[in-house]
Amino acid sequence: MFTIGKASEQSGVNIETIRYYEREGVVPKPGRSAGGRRLYSPNEIAKLRFVRRCRDLGFPISIIQTFLSLTEQEDRSCTEVKTLAESHLDEINAKIENLTLLREALRSLSANCDDGTAACPMHDALMKDGFGELISE
Amino acid sequence: MFTIGKASEQSGVNIETIRYYEREGVVPKPGRSAGGRRLYSPNEIAKLRFVRRCRDLGFPISIIQTFLSLTEQEDRSCTEVKTLAESHLDEINAKIENLTLLREALRSLSANCDDGTAACPMHDALMKDGFGELISE
DNA sequence: TCTACTTCCTGTAGCGGCTACAGGAGCAAG
């Protein structure tokens, strides 16, 4: 059994964040020592690590909770997890696409600044009425 | 002069968001009608549009405020704007890179689910201790 | 002129996902 500090080290989840996850019911409440300190089993630490990795992958907490509850009921949850992952993949693709558009827009605005004619062509372009709407979303 | 509803239409900024920008000092307080309603000049509406477009480009409010204050003092602020824009461009590139890594990680995890051997290979991979740390940040 | 409807006002609280305190208690080493 490990205290919250060790659990944090091993899972890579910040101590405050671990307590936050507990408050929000993302992970179950751990046992306590005689002195009232949280004690984590290796299994619970694995769960925290799982949450962190899912967060790193960009999953929102709500979906991670679904993942964890699907995992509780051991029967054939793989396809459901896969479906969720793939719809998330679509979102990521959309984000990448938008960011790429945005990058091009910024690049061309910034490039205009090089000719040194106007006070600030970038600013002017963003102020003007006729400037096209960049982001689709 | 236009009421907040018209200003919202013309700038593309939500009414509530306009008031929020005013509270936060992003844009100056507009004049008021006899009855106490906000009245916007075309110039103020252009400013709102400017803020929205910068937000669309992913700039945080704090940077947009810098943009606007650089604009107030008309003297050669172009290079500063350009510098800010380019460091923002770097951030966008980093985001795209991370998302791309993330997409590959998700794809390969999801692909593993297809062979239908384990209960859920994706879940197992995320739980395991040895799984590499994906995201650099 | 009265009424119905729309727009606007202020103020406050909520969202997600943390992070940062304050003020105190437990615990191990020297």
Place this chain on the structure above:
DNA sequence: CTTGCTCCTGTAGCCGCTACAGGAAGTAGA
């Protein structure tokens, strides 16, 4: 026994909005 670390609870703040509630002002038609 004291020092210093970790831990506890509870609360407030971060960003950039968004969504109310409860009321006042303005507009259009009968």
